[in-house]
Amino acid sequence: MLDRIDQTRAEAGSDAAGLLSAESLEQFRVKYLARKGAIAELFEGLKAVPAGERPLVGKALNALRNDVQSLYDNARATLEAGRGEAAAVDVTLPGRGRYIGSTHLVTRTLEEFQRIFVSMGFNIVTGPEIESEYYNFEALNFPPDHPARDMQDTFFITKNVLLRTHTTPVQVRIMERQQPPVRAIMPGRVYRNEAVSPRALVQFHQVDGIYVDKGVTFAELKGTLVSFARQYYGSSIKYRFRASYFPFTEPSAEMDITCYLCGGKGCRVCKHTGWLEIVGSGMVHPKILQRVGYDTEKVTGYAFGFGVERTVLLRHDINDIRLLYENDVRFLRQF
Ligand code: DAH
Secondary structure, rough: OOOHHHHHHHHHHHOOOOOOOOHHHHHHHHHHHHHOOHHHHHHHHHHHHHOOOOHHHHHHHHHHHHHHHHHHHHHHHHHOOOOOHHHHOOOOOOOOOOHHHOOOHHHHHHHHHHHHHHHHEEEOOOOOOEEEEHOOHHHHHOOOOHHHHHHOOOOEEEOOOOOOOOOOOOHHHHHHOOOOOEEEEEEEEEEOOOOOOOOOEEEEEEEEEEEEEEEOHHHHHHHHHHHHHHHOOOOOEEEEEEEEEEEOEEEEEEEEEEOOOOOOOOOOOOOOOOEEEEEEEEEEEEHHHHHHHOOOOOOEEEEEEEEHHHHHHHOOOOOOHHHHHHOHHHHHOOE
């Protein structure tokens, strides 16, 4: 009898190791602990044990029942904690990939601008985000009453110090410390005091560019911007230049390309015009060259300015600029 008790304990012990599902747990209970289970059967056999041995065997049987009950309780607790099947290692499963962050879409776009313009001979120059009223407006030929100087658009820090509203002031800073030829792009952060909306943030990025040398022409400006657009948007784009106005360029032009989405037929992205405006540009106004001491009889220049977020939204068909800075990985992982 004592041997059978030991055997049952050993068998229950090895069965308990395989209790990884609710089904096997129930089978275990029926086999050992139920009213017609192995332990009940042993208790049944107690009657046949000689009276003298009965207390000893009875004690051993009680111990077995307690042991098997606790095997069962432990296995059930493990299963209920959800560790049952998960704890079994399935070595045939593919490894779990670890998500690695990537460069932000706006940073990548800035890098791509830089790569393309550097390949065309431009240097990269940066300037201060906290700028004086002089560089941001006056040196760029903004009339004193120009609406862009208004408190509506500009974050003033003091009367004459502000957060730059564009990267164009860096053009003046470069020319003040360097004689022609000057050929540089100026990427950076800019600020505008505007209501945040799907189309506007108070902080965004621009890439300005300038080339001043002997005999620089409008044709070269067009050639450079077209070359950029073909590299960035694809070689099949069509383009057009429209006359425009900026205080610091004369003449001024904006470049449009055929909408990449509809190919020029008209759609939501291009607001049914077939065209997308991608950059402001023009020939550097002689007054600006003269103010930095350049001889406008000898040198001319062109300049241009891109809005980076705008470019990103257009190219990836994103309809709300705020998505770029909400840091929701579900959005960011798509790029
Ligand atoms: N600074 C202009 C803006 O903020 C963009 C711009 C237009 C820059 C023409 C230029 C340029 O350098 O030539 O909207």
